[in-house]
Amino acid sequence: MTETNKEINSYPLWTAIVTPMNEDSSIDYISFEKILREQDAAKNGIVILGSTGEALNLGKEECKKILEFGLNLKLNSPIMTGIGGFNLADTLEYTNYLNSLSALSAYLVVTPLYAKPGEHGQTAWFKAIMDTATRPCMLYNVPSRTGVKMHFNAVKNLANHKNFWAIKEASGSVEDFKKYVEANPRARLYSGDDGMMPDFAPLGCVGLVSVASNAWPLETHAYVEKTLEKKLSAEEAALWTRACDSLFIAANPVPVKNLMHAQGKIKTNILRAPLNHLDLLENTPVLEANKCILNWYKENV
Numbered sequence: 331m332t333e334t335n336k337e338i339n340s341y342p343l344w345t346a347i348v349t350p351m352n353e354d355s356s357i358d359y360i361s362f363e364k365i366l367r368e369q370d371a372a373k374n375g376i377v378i379l380g381s382t383g384e385a386l387n388l389g390k391e392e393c394k395k396i397l398e399f400g401l402n403l404k405l406n407s408p409i410m411t412g413i414g415g416f417n418l419a420d421t422l423e424y425t426n427y428l429n430s431l432s433a434l435s436a437y438l439v440v441t442p443l444y445a446k447p448g449e450h451g452q453t454a455w456f457k458a459i460m461d462t463a464t465r466p467c468m469l470y471n472v473p474s475r476t477g478v479k480m481h482f483n484a485v486k487n488l489a490n491h492k493n494f495w496a497i498k499e500a501s502g503s504v505e506d507f508k509k510y511v512e513a514n515p516r517a518r519l520y521s522g523d524d525g526m527m528p529d530f531a532p533l534g535c536v537g538l539v540s541v542a543s544n545a546w547p548l549e550t551h552a553y554v555e556k557t558l559e560k561k562l563s564a565e566e567a568a569l570w571t572r573a574c575d576s577l578f579i580a581a582n583p584v585p586v587k588n589l590m591h592a593q594g595k596i597k598t599n600i601l602r603a604p605l606n607h608l609d610l611l612e613n614t615p616v617l618e619a620n621k622c623i624l625n626w627y628k629e630n631v
Contacts, residue, residue, distance in 0.1 A: 374407060
C-alpha cells in the first residue's frame with residue numbers, strides 16, 4: 331500500500347463539496363474558502379467538483395480555477411476531484427491536466443454519461459482513464475444521473491488495476507452493494523447515499539461520500555464513526571435517514587444549498603443552469619431536519 335493510499339484510507343468521511351455562487355451565478359470564492367476550511371477542521375476528506383459541486387454545469391477553465399483555488403489553500407485534508415463526461419478524448423485530456431496538480435490525492439471517476447454503455451464499453455472507458463491517471467481512482471456508480479448502472483463485470487474485469495482503489499455506490503441498492511463487493515474484493519466500498527450508511531456498514535462499507543456533511547460536517551462525521559463502530563441505534567439510524575432524505579426532495583444540490591444559505595455558511599442558494607433554486611420553494615422539511623440533527627449531536631456527542 332502506498333503512502334497516498336494509507337492517507338486517504340484513514341478518512342471514513344468525504345464531503346462532496348458544493349460550489350457556492352454569487353447572485354449572478356459566478357463563483358463565490360469567499361464562501362468556498364470558508365466551507366473548505368470548515369471541512370478541514372472537521373477532519374473530513376474533501377471532494378471538489380463532483381456532481382454535488384455542479385461540475386458538469388461549469389466550463390473547464392472555470393473548473394480548473396476552482397480546483398486550483400482549493401488546492402492552494404494547502405489544507406490538511408486530502409482532496410479528491412471528479413472525472414466525468416461522455417467524450418473519452420476530452421476526458422483523458424482533463425485527466426492529464428489533473429495529473430499535473432501535485433496536491434491532489436485521488437480521482438472520483440463516474441460511469442460514462444448519457445450513452446449507457448455496457449460491460450465492454452465501460453471496461454474500456456474506466457481502463458483508459460485509470461491507465462492515464464497517476465493517482466488512486468474511486469469508481470462511481472450513480473445510475474439515477476448516468477442512465478445506466480456500473481456493470482458488475484466491468485468492475486470484475488478491472489479488479490486488479492493498480493489504480494482501482496475504491497467504489498462509491500450510490501444506487502441505493504443493498505443487493506447491488508453486495509455484488510460490487512464480490513466483483514472486486516480488493517476495492518474499498520463507500521456509500522454514496524447518506525441515509526444508506528447503516529444498511530451498507532454490515533456488508534463491508536468503510537465510509538461515506540456525503541452530501542449531508544456540507545451542512546453538518548461534525549455531525550455527519552460522528553454519524554459515520556458511530557455507524558462503523560456499531561454504536562448507532564435503530565432510532566438514530568431512522569432519524570438520520572429521514573434527515574438525509576430531506577436533502578433530496580429536489581435535485582441535488584438544491585436542498586443542501588438552500589440549507590447552507592439558511593445556516594449562513596454560503597451567501598446565496600444560487601445554482602448554475604439548468605439547476606435553479608426556485609425548484610425548492612418549501613424548505614420546511616430541510617429546516618426541520620437541521621434542528622433534529624443539531625439536537626442529536628448535542629445530546630449524543
